[in-house]
Amino acid sequence: MSTFHAVVWMDHQEAHVLMFDREHVESQRIRSRSHHKHQGKAGDASAFFAEVAKALTGSHEVLLTGPGAARNEFREWCGSHARSAAEVIVDSIATDHPTDNQLVALARQYFRKFDAMAADPTQV
Numbered sequence: 001m002s003t004f005h006a007v008v009w010m011d012h013q014e015a016h017v018l019m020f021d022r023e024h025v026e027s028q029r030i031r032s033r034s035h036h037k038h039q040g041k042a043g044d045a046s047a048f049f050a051e052v053a054k055a056l057t058g059s060h061e062v063l064l065t066g067p068g069a070a071r072n073e074f075r076e077w078c079g080s081h082a083r084s085a086a087e088v089i090v091d092s093i094a095t096d097h098p099t100d101n102q103l104v105a106l107a108r109q110y111f112r113k114f115d116a117m118a119a120d121p122t123q124v
Helices: 042-055 070-081 083-088 100-119
Strands: 005-010 014-020 025-031 061-066 089-094
Touching: 005 070, 005 100, 014 042, 014 100, 025 042, 025 100, 042 070, 061 070, 061 083, 061 100, 070 083, 070 089, 083 089, 089 100
Parallel strands: 005 061, 061 089
Antiparallel strands: 005 014, 014 025
């Protein structure tokens, strides 16, 4: 599904990728192959992050969310390994464990404000 917006909730164990437009939401869960709470092996983290980056193909603006450091580690990883994903990530915010519906509502609200500010540089 090619959509303009996506939101990703992630920790070191899994990622919920939600791509959406005004009428549709498509969700995908990606689980880490590592059994460790924090990715101990760089290869495990890299494979997990690569799957998440691939899932973002077609999105133009991506919001990263989650409770810990995984979202920021993913953003840094994208800067070195998945430039197309890195270019569409607009922000990373801390969240607890919302439902997918709550996550989409949060992202819709975020992107309304983000898009309004991007269209009007005086709102910075």
